[in-house]
Amino acid sequence: MNLTDRVAVITGGAGGIGAALAHRFAAEGAAAVVVADLDADAARAVAAAVGPVAHAAGLDVTVEEQVRALVADTERRYGHIDLFCANAGVATAAGLDAADADWDRAWRVNVLAHVHSTRAVLPGMLARGQGYLLHTCSAAGLLTAVGDAPYTATKHAAVGLAEWLAVTYRDQGIRVSALCPQGVDTPMLAEGLATGHLGARVIAASGAVLHPDRVADAVIAGLAEERFLILPHPEVAQHALRRAEDPDGWQAGLRKLVRRLRA
Numbered sequence: 001m002n003l004t005d006r007v008a009v010i011t012g013g014a015g016g017i018g019a020a021l022a023h024r025f026a027a028e029g030a031a032a033v034v035v036a037d038l039d040a041d042a043a044r045a046v047a048a049a050v051g052p053v054a055h056a057a058g059l060d061v062t063v064e065e066q067v068r069a070l071v072a073d074t075e076r077r078y079g080h081i082d083l084f085c086a087n088a089g090v091a092t093a094a095g096l097d098a099a100d101a102d103w104d105r106a107w108r109v110n111v112l113a114h115v116h117s118t119r120a121v122l123p124g125m126l127a128r129g130q131g132y133l134l135h136t137c138s139a140a141g142l143l144t145a146v147g148d149a150p151y152t153a154t155k156h157a158a159v160g161l162a163e164w165l166a167v168t169y170r171d172q173g174i175r176v177s178a179l180c181p182q183g184v185d186t187p188m189l190a191e192g193l194a195t196g197h198l199g200a201r202v203i204a205a206s207g208a209v210l211h212p213d214r215v216a217d218a219v220i221a222g223l224a225e226e227r228f229l230i231l232p233h234p235e236v237a238q239h240a241l242r243r244a245e246d247p248d249g250w251q252a253g254l255r256k257l258v259r260r261l262r263a
């Protein structure tokens, strides 16, 4: 898919990767870009900066009625949705000791919201025989986010759900991509680095921390090729291969890196 004349919705659009996607989709000639976020003021600021094709919406992706209302409103305004980007996400920076409320929030934002948005957007896409779902997962969904158990578990679930959707609906014209970046220079990672969180330091030590615009480049290329896995950090494919071939060896390597950073 290319973005020319397309109608796109981006949740988490007020943040680093989502905002970069909004700018890039508009630059690629999208007809409409809906910037949706919990932070409605920030979403409005991003939409204003993107220009007249952009429109802001405040919503909490964990509330299914709000997601349904966003989809219905967008379809009313623009006739249909070509591309739905389920991009909002949260990290917890906690291990097994994460409070149940944090596990619950990670599950609701990182996984269940993808279920809700797909349920809302799919009928219109199936009726047209076409549509594209871009789910922002993470390299953590293919590997492991050191120091963040809820993030790791829920991002693995997000990749699993995206793959299930791709297998189930591709023959009905629905294309699905799972966006799996490693380190990206956004408020989410900056917060982790500022507090010295081990996971953020492992990410920084594992490879390049990309500007969100480079993630947008990878998304444009991945959508054009209609590729399931979009990996802005190509080395993640090598890590995933190594992990699949030799899980024990891969874990040993990661533990070694963690020991080095702790020393």
Ligand SMILES: NC(=O)c1ccc[n+]([C@@H]2O[C@H](COP(=O)([O-])OP(=O)(O)OC[C@H]3O[C@@H](n4cnc5c(N)ncnc54)[C@H](O)[C@@H]3O)[C@@H](O)[C@H]2O)c1
Residues within 6 Å of the ligand: 011, 012, 013, 014, 015, 016, 017, 018, 036, 037, 038, 039, 059, 060, 061, 062, 087, 088, 089, 090, 091, 109, 136, 137, 138, 139, 140, 180, 181, 182, 183, 184, 185, 186, 187, 188, 189
């Ligand atoms: N930054 C990274 O290193 C990195 C790496 C891999 C994957 N990701 C994923 O990329 C996505 C975007 O993250 P980012 O790095 O741009 O972080 P970010 O914190 O800048 O952006 C996340 C956005 O999601 C919004 N959001 C959070 N909860 C929401 C809710 N309940 N309803 C609506 N909006 C909500 C936030 O307000 C924020 O604007 C996330 O899914 C994240 O897990 C980030």
